[in-house]
Amino acid sequence: MEQQACDLLVTASRMLAGAGQAAAGNAAVAVRDGKILETGSAAELEARWKPAARRDLGNVLLMPGLVNAHTHVPMTFLRGFADDLPLMEWLTGHIFPVEARLTDRIVSLGARLGMYEMMRTGTTAFVDSYLLEINVLREAERMGMRCVGGEALFAFPSPAYGGWDAAEALYREQAARFAGRGRVQVALMPHSVYTTSDDVLRRSMKLAEELDLMLHIHLSESAGEVEQCRSLHGDRRPVAYARDMGLLNERTVLAHMVDVTDEELELVASSGAAIAHNPVSNLKLASGFARVRDMARAGISVSLGTDGACSNNSLDMFETMKLAALLAKGCSGDATAVPATQALNMATAEGARIFRTPGLGTLAPGAPADMIALDLDEPNLCPIFNEASHAVYAASGKDCVFTMVEGNILYDRGTYTDGLYADTAAEMRDLVEWVKGKE
Numbered sequence: 223m224e225q226q227a228c229d230l231l232v233t234a235s236r237m238l239a240g241a242g243q244a245a246a247g248n249a250a251v252a253v254r255d256g257k258i259l260e261t262g263s264a265a266e267l268e269a270r271w272k273p274a275a276r277r278d279l280g281n282v283l284l285m286p287g288l289v290n291a292h293t294h295v296p297m298t299f300l301r302g303f304a305d306d307l308p309l310m311e312w313l314t315g316h317i318f319p320v321e322a323r324l325t326d327r328i329v330s331l332g333a334r335l336g337m338y339e340m341m342r343t344g345t346t347a348f349v350d351s352y353l354l355e356i357n358v359l360r361e362a363e364r365m366g367m368r369c370v371g372g373e374a375l376f377a378f379p380s381p382a383y384g385g386w387d388a389a390e391a392l393y394r395e396q397a398a399r400f401a402g403r404g405r406v407q408v409a410l411m412p413h414s415v416y417t418t419s420d421d422v423l424r425r426s427m428k429l430a431e432e433l434d435l436m437l438h439i440h441l442s443e444s445a446g447e448v449e450q451c452r453s454l455h456g457d458r459r460p461v462a463y464a465r466d467m468g469l470l471n472e473r474t475v476l477a478h479m480v481d482v483t484d485e486e487l488e489l490v491a492s493s494g495a496a497i498a499h500n501p502v503s504n505l506k507l508a509s510g511f512a513r514v515r516d517m518a519r520a521g522i523s524v525s526l527g528t529d530g531a532c533s534n535n536s537l538d539m540f541e542t543m544k545l546a547a548l549l550a551k552g553c554s555g556d557a558t559a560v561p562a563t564q565a566l567n568m569a570t571a572e573g574a575r576i577f578r579t580p581g582l583g584t585l586a587p588g589a590p591a592d593m594i595a596l597d598l599d600e601p602n603l604c605p606i607f608n609e610a611s612h613a614v615y616a617a618s619g620k621d622c623v624f625t626m627v628e629g630n631i632l633y634d635r636g637t638y639t640d641g642l643y644a645d646t647a648a649e650m651r652d653l654v655e656w657v658k659g660k661e
Contacts, residue, residue, distance in 0.1 A: 228252045229629060231273035233264045234284035234595060238609040240584035241567035245609040249284060253591040256628035261585050277631070279624055282595035283609055286583050287346025287625065288539040289573025292438070292477045292498035292527025294352045296332030298339065299653050300532040309444050309507045317532065320657055321353055324381050328653065329357040334646050336537055337367050341633040343538040343619025346592040346626070349438060349475070349498070349527070349576050351411035353381050356396060363406045365640055366630050368592060370436065370576050372396075372411035375426055377419040386422060390429060397433045403578050405628055407435075414440040415460050416450050423467040427474075436473050436576045438498075439464070442486070443478035444509040461486040470495050475576050477527065478503075479517070480510040487513070487520045496523035496575055499568070501545045502536070503529030514550045515559040525573035526565075538619035543569045547614055562614040595624035 230253040237249030239261055250267040252259040260267060304316035329352065340348060347368035350358050355373040362369035373382050373396075375389055383389040397408045410430040412418050418426075430437040442448060442460045451460045461482065464470055472494030479490070479497045490497065499512050517524050526546055528537045543565045550560035560568075571583035581589025596603060596613065600621050606612055625633040632639055 225270065225272035228254045228259055228271045228273050230254075230275050230277065230591075231267060231271055232277045232279065232284065232593070232626075234279045235281045235598065236606075236609060237261065237284040237585065238613070239586060240286060241570060241610060242563045245283075251284065251585060251591070251593065253629045256591055256630070258581075258585060258587055258589050258591050260587055277624075279595045281598045282623065283598055283603075283606075283612065284585070284593055284595050285609075285613060286570045286585055287592040287594045287627065288344050288543075288569045289525065289577075289583060290340060290345045290348040290528055290537065290539055291475070291525035291573040291576065292500055292529060293336075293348055293350055293537065294530035294532075295336035295340075295348060295350050295537070296329045296352050296358060297530035297532040298336040298537075299328055299332040299650060300530075300657065301535055303532060303657060305506075305535075307507075308446070309509055310446055312507060312533070322381070324353050326354055326357050328656075329354040330361055331646060331649050331653070333358040333361045334365065334642070335650050336531060337361060337365050338638055338643050338646065339531075339537045340367070340539075341625045341638065342622065343540065344594040344596075344622035344625065345537065345539050345619075346594065347574070347577060347582065349409070349573075351413070351438060355382070355411075356392075359396065359400060359406055359408070366405075366627050366632050368405050368577065368582075368590070368627055370407045370409050370438075372409045372438070375410070375412040375422055376417045377422050378417075386425060390425070393429060394433070397435060407577065409436040409438050409576065412437070412439050414443070414447070415463055416447055416454075420467060423464070423469060427468045430473060436475065436578070437469065438475045438477065438576065439469065440478055441476040442481050443504075444507070445481045448481045459483075459486070461489060465489060465493070475525075478509065478512065480504055480512045482513065484516070487516055487522065491520040491522045496525065496572075498525050498527045498573075499546060500527045500529040500534075500542075501549050502542055503533040505545075505549075506535075507533055511549060511553045513553070514546065515554045515556065518560070518564070523572050523575055524568055525575065526569045527573075539569055540613070540617050540619045540621075543614050562608070562610045565614045566610050590627075591629040592627050593624075594622050594626070596621045597623045
């Protein structure tokens with residue numbers, strides 16, 4: 223048989239191509255033009271493909287990269303700054319005053335450090351909303367990460383715009399720059415129902431529909447938010463208010479959804495909207511316990527996010543996967559709630575929904591070559607009976623030794639391939655005194 227050319231052949235002792243799939247031993251993945259050509263046994267692919275380069279990863283579990291479906295990645299610069307506070311006090315008393323004085327440089331540095339952390343801990347794609355977000359999109363484009371991002375939209379001026387007209391112009395410009403459904407994309411990001419207005423929310427969805435973008439919003443994050451919404455909007459809870467503003471449809475992802483009723487879950491399910499669950503942040507801010515088992519039973523697509531490094535302190539999606547599964551079991555009293563395969567699916571294929579990229583979250587022919595590898599020589603991963611169980615319950619992000627996005631290696635056993643990590647970390651340490659002076 224004549225060998226066919228490919229860009230790269232990656233081999234590993236074990237491979238898990240996706241949640242719910244059987245693992246393969248002595249496996250390989252052939253890659254060309256940033257996409258997976260074929261997966262299978264190393265012997266068969268070695269015979270079939272002639273790669274320009276090879277990467278033998280040794281005794282690892284090769285698996286799809288994780289998708290962080292809700293974060294504010296530049297907030298690494300505020301990690302540990304305002305801990306142990308309830309949501310509204312944390313936001314209005316500490317975070318918003320500092321963010322009012324943000325600069326492009328701070329956002330770029332915070333985003334860069336956050337992306338290093340995600341590369342290091344097995345995340346290959348993330349959904350981001352922040353201020354001066356163009357800096358996040360540029361850094362993701364430069365560093366090779368997969369990102370859907372958008373400027374946070376408020377009813378009041380932000381560092382990036384003065385009012386809706388300027389915000390809309392900004393979105394149109396960025397949507398044109400990152401047109402298509404490539405590695406870096408734009409989505410509409412109204413912040414929440416308590417920081418926007420009827421006009422901002424309606425216009426956000428109208429613009430999303432016109433530009434064919436997804437829309438992402440914090441919703442029903444806490445009981446306090448629900449009561450505030452009811453007092454401001456004629457006794458309507460956030461889900462009903464979002465419905466009345468035209469926000470509930472198949473292009474919408476709702477972050478958190480902690481304080482919800484059965485009827486609201488049914489409404490979300492029938493609308494086609496999805497939910498991004500953020501268990502670590504919800505616990506840290508004492509926002510409550512999302513009803514993940516009930517969401518899944520209602521037929522809602524549920525993904526996982528870390529939230530920002532200021533309300534979580536970590537961007538490790540392996541920690542998020544484990545906690546999501548354990549909380550679902552503990553809150554429901556059902557040990558079968560959110561089994562390992564479901565948690566892994568939430569962190570991969572379900573999280574890929576907002577990217578609208580076929581195959582993302584799996585290792586399958588035609589899918590993007592976004593993959594990571596866990597070191598099976600680590601004591602917490604030895605021995606191994608079930609690969610999905612190991613990934614969810616036993617692994618830490620620090621067990622990740624290899625991260626690839628679109629066929630490009632971003633992290634490889636201690637080395638970040640862009641070479642800027644040390645300088646970035648040093649500059650971030652210098653920001654501590656700046657932050658202290660802005661509160």
